[in-house]
Amino acid sequence: MKKKENANFFQNVKRTCLYIKDAKWNLVGYALVSVIEAIIGAILPLISAKIILNITDGVMEQLLFSALAVFGIEFILYIMYYFKNAFYSVVYRKTLVNLQVAVARETLKLEVKEMDKESSGLFIDRLNRDTQDISGMFMEYTYWTSYVISNVGVLVAILFLNRYFFLYAILVSLCVFFINKKSLSKQYEVQKNLKKLQEKKTGLTSELVRGIRDIKVLNASKAILKQTSNKIVETSNEEIKMIKIRRKYNYYENNVRSITDFLLIVFGIFLYSKGLLAIPTFVILYNYQSKVKNLLTGVVQLLEYNKKFVVASNRIYEVIENERFKKEKFGTTKVKKLEGSIRFLDVSFGYDDKKILNHMNFEVTPNQKVAFVGKSGAGKTTIFNLITRLYEAEEGKVLLDGHNINDLDCDSIRNNMSIITQNPYIFNFSIKENLLLAKEKATMKEIRNACKMACIDDFIMELPEKYDTKIGENGVILSGGQKQRLAIARALLMKTEIILFDEATSALDNETQSEIQNAIENLKGEYTILIVAHRLSTIIDSDCIFVVDDGKVIDSGTHKELLKKCAFYKNLYEKDLQV
Numbered sequence: 001m002k003k004k005e006n007a008n009f010f011q012n013v014k015r016t017c018l019y020i021k022d023a024k025w026n027l028v029g030y031a032l033v034s035v036i037e038a039i040i041g042a043i044l045p046l047i048s049a050k051i052i053l054n055i056t057d058g059v060m061e062q063l064l065f066s067a068l069a070v071f072g073i074e075f076i077l078y079i080m081y082y083f084k085n086a087f088y089s090v091v092y093r094k095t096l097v098n099l100q101v102a103v104a105r106e107t108l109k110l111e112v113k114e115m116d117k118e119s120s121g122l123f124i125d126r127l128n129r130d131t132q133d134i135s136g137m138f139m140e141y142t143y144w145t146s147y148v149i150s151n152v153g154v155l156v157a158i159l160f161l162n163r164y165f166f167l168y169a170i171l172v173s174l175c176v177f178f179i180n181k182k183s184l185s186k187q188y189e190v191q192k193n194l195k196k197l198q199e200k201k202t203g204l205t206s207e208l209v210r211g212i213r214d215i216k217v218l219n220a221s222k223a224i225l226k227q228t229s230n231k232i233v234e235t236s237n238e239e240i241k242m243i244k245i246r247r248k249y250n251y252y253e254n255n256v257r258s259i260t261d262f263l264l265i266v267f268g269i270f271l272y273s274k275g276l277l278a279i280p281t282f283v284i285l286y287n288y289q290s291k292v293k294n295l296l297t298g299v300v301q302l303l304e305y306n307k308k309f310v311v312a313s314n315r316i317y318e319v320i321e322n323e324r325f326k327k328e329k330f331g332t333t334k335v336k337k338l339e340g341s342i343r344f345l346d347v348s349f350g351y352d353d354k355k356i357l358n359h360m361n362f363e364v365t366p367n368q369k370v371a372f373v374g375k376s377g378a379g380k381t382t383i384f385n386l387i388t389r390l391y392e393a394e395e396g397k398v399l400l401d402g403h404n405i406n407d408l409d410c411d412s413i414r415n416n417m418s419i420i421t422q423n424p425y426i427f428n429f430s431i432k433e434n435l436l437l438a439k440e441k442a443t444m445k446e447i448r449n450a451c452k453m454a455c456i457d458d459f460i461m462e463l464p465e466k467y468d469t470k471i472g473e474n475g476v477i478l479s480g481g482q483k484q485r486l487a488i489a490r491a492l493l494m495k496t497e498i499i500l501f502d503e504a505t506s507a508l509d510n511e512t513q514s515e516i517q518n519a520i521e522n523l524k525g526e527y528t529i530l531i532v533a534h535r536l537s538t539i540i541d542s543d544c545i546f547v548v549d550d551g552k553v554i555d556s557g558t559h560k561e562l563l564k565k566c567a568f569y570k571n572l573y574e575k576d577l578q579v
Contacts, residue, residue, distance in 0.1 A: 012313035015321070016134055019098040023091045027142075030087035033080050034146035040073055040080075096135040099316065103127045106320045109327045124202050126315050130195075133312035140305045147298035158285065164271055165285050172260045176253060180300035183249035188307045190242045195311060197235040330389070331407035338401050338416040340366035340497045340528030342387060347396035348551075349382060356382045358551035359396065364544075366497075369529040371539035373572060374548035380532040383548075384500050387530070389413050418494045422503035424487030426478065431460055432467040434486065438493040446493060454489035456482060501531040536573045545569070 020027060107123050159166040268286070271277035277285075319325060342364040349357040356379045364370050372380045385391045386398050389405055398405040405413065418438070427434055435447050447467065451457035459482060463469045471478055478486065491499060533539045540559040547555040547562065547569045555566040562569040 012310060012317065013137075015317055016095075016099075016137060016313065019102065020091065020095045022098065023094040026087045026090040026094075030084060030091060031142045031146075033084045033087065034142050037077065037080050037084070038146035038150035040077055043073070092135050096131055099131040099134060100127055102320050103131060103316060106327070110319075110325050123319070124199075126199075126319055129198070130312040130316050133308055134316060137305070137309050141302065144298045144301045144305070147301070151298060161281050161285060162271070162277060164276060165267075168264070168267055172256075175256050175260070176297065177300055179249055179253045179256065180297070181303065183245060184300065184304045184307065186245045186249075187242055187304075188311075190238060190245065191308065192311055194235070194238045194242065195315065197231070197238050201231040201235045328389070328410070329392075330410045330413070331404075332409055333403060333407045333412065334409055335401065335403065335412040335416070338412070338497050340364075340368075341399070341401045342498070342528065342530070343397075343399040343402075344383075344386075345397040345399065347386065347393045347398060349379075349386060349391060349394050356551055357386075357393075360548075360552055362546050362553045362556065364528060364530065366528055367526065368543045369531070369541075370544045370546065371531040371533055371542040372546050372548055373533065373536060373539070373569065375572075378548045379551050380548055381502055384419060384502050384530070384532065387498075387500065388417060388419055415494075416496050417498035417500060418491035418496045419500040419502060420484065420487045420491050422484075424483055424490075426471060426483050426486060428470070430465075430468045430470050431463075431486065434471070435467075435490055435493055438490045439495075442493055447489075450489040450493040451486075453492050454485045456485040456489055496527075498528045498530070501529070501533075503532055503534055547572075 103123075103126060107127070155166070155169060158169050264286070268277060268282050272279070272282060344360050344362050347357055347360045348355065360379070360383075372383060374380055382391070386393055387400075387405075389410075392406065400408065400413065400416075403412075427437070429437075432444075432447065435450070436442060439446070444467070448457055451460060460467055460469070531539050531542065539545060542559070544556055545559060545562055546553045547566055549568060554568065555562060557565065559573075563573065
């Protein structure tokens with residue numbers, strides 16, 4: 001088990017080295033300064049002891065030189081501290097940036113299924129907390145390694161001064177070491193569980209903030225506060241458990257330190273009485289007393305950071321290197337421009353154990369306007385998820401222009417289609433920045449034309465800062481209809497060959513819906529348009545309507561044809577008219 005942990009540790013160190021290469025010379029500088037600092041730290045007590053001896057002996061001339069030596073060394077140390085902190089900030093910042101960008105990039109590659117089944121807190125905590133833990137790794141190791149070097153120097157000095165005190169120093173440091181090691185072992189198990197609890201707490205508190213409007217409207221403040229409070233208390237209890245372990249072993253350690261302080265004096269008196277220790281040597285050794293107790297503290301700290309680093313890095317590299325979470329996989333075939341042909345051949349798909357699509361077949365030809373209708377849960381939105389490759393068909397084939405979608409690369413699929421959903425996510429940017437996500441180099445003329453087609457330009461131009469208006473997280477200052485129109489403008493700006501409307505007009509009033517319908521009608525014949533609609537009245541002019549039930553297309557045709565031959569469709573349409 002220990003061998004496996006060590007192999008895992010070195011593997012994680014090797015991985016992390018890739019993210020520090022931008023600051024490797026700063027790391028070298030930090031290491032060199034730390035080593036020099038460690039050497040000075042070992043020498044300084046000797047000079048300090050010399051000062052005490054000069055004072056007691058009344059040798060003022062030598063005292064002046066000793067004092068100047070201490071002043072010079074301390075001045076050098078302060079310079080070292082300055083450069084050490086400068087090197088540290090560069091290494092930490094660059095490593096943190098590289099790691100966080102890598103985690104963000106790899107999170108965006110995860111399968112949507114993975115995101116659906118995990119708490120958002122899991123990814124937020126790994127992006128924030130764990131990357132910070134890893135970024136400090138090299139500095140922690142360098143610092144504590146230099147600390148160990150300094151103490152080794154002290155140990156060697158003690159050995160030359162008095163071998164009895166050397167044995168005493170070893171014994172004392174071993175006592176402190178084993179107390180700290182036991183504390184570390186206890187904390188390790190608690191820390192692993194604490195990380196999981198922190199993820200859940202972060203996820204729930206994120207939902208509390210994002211969903212505050214719904215919580216207020218539902219009058220669910222007490223219920224959500226109870227759940228949040230439970231998670232906070234649960235996490236806090238685990239943190240308290242960690243504090244109790246530290247407090248308990250700190251108590252043991254402090255008692256051992258106090259006892260050894262006393263015994264150091266007693267031991268020194270005993271050695272002096274036996275003629276085995278001179279007063280000047282006793283003064284020097286007494287000056288080393290704090291370092292004697294901490295000889296192995298650096299080793300303990302390195303072991304502690306090893307544990308912390310392994311926990312954090314395992315969690316990080318689960319995301320970055322596909323160890324736990326599945327990533328999207330695309331093919332290698334590149335198609336710059338799709339014509340817009342879509343075909344499902346015997347496609348089946350389900351979520352967990354629930355089958356949604358069951359050997360579905362249909363075909364859409366380029367520049368057609370088609371609609372999918374059916375009861376809620378029939379699989380209409382799932383069809384769009386498969387077309388956009390958010391999910392992968394379990395059986396059968398999804399073909400785009402005759403290409404198996406699994407053979408196409410990401411850009412060939414997603415650069416050739418855009419989707420407007422029922423609940424589009426609007427980012428906490430300005431209106432213009434939200435639109436530029438769809439087309440990074442779009443001109444203002446292109447942006448405004450897209451907004452005019454989506455019937456939202458007039459509203460934007462009435463805002464104080466117009467297109468530079470910040471719209472808050474998920475577009476909080478916009479109504480549901482305005483968010484959908486902005487999402488439509490975003491999709492229109494992409495000018496893709498395939499445009500998918502998933503209940504895109506459901507939140508719009510009748511007048512605005514009519515305007516959007518006109519905008520969609522203007523696209524007809526130039527783009528392949530697929531629509532999932534709750535209101536059947538909005539899709540009656542489609543070239544073809546596919547009727548979906550129980551995961552299959554049970555009929556298809558124009559609105560008039562389906563009214564005549566499909567009782568299921570006729571029933572849906574008549575119910576829609578009554579609403």
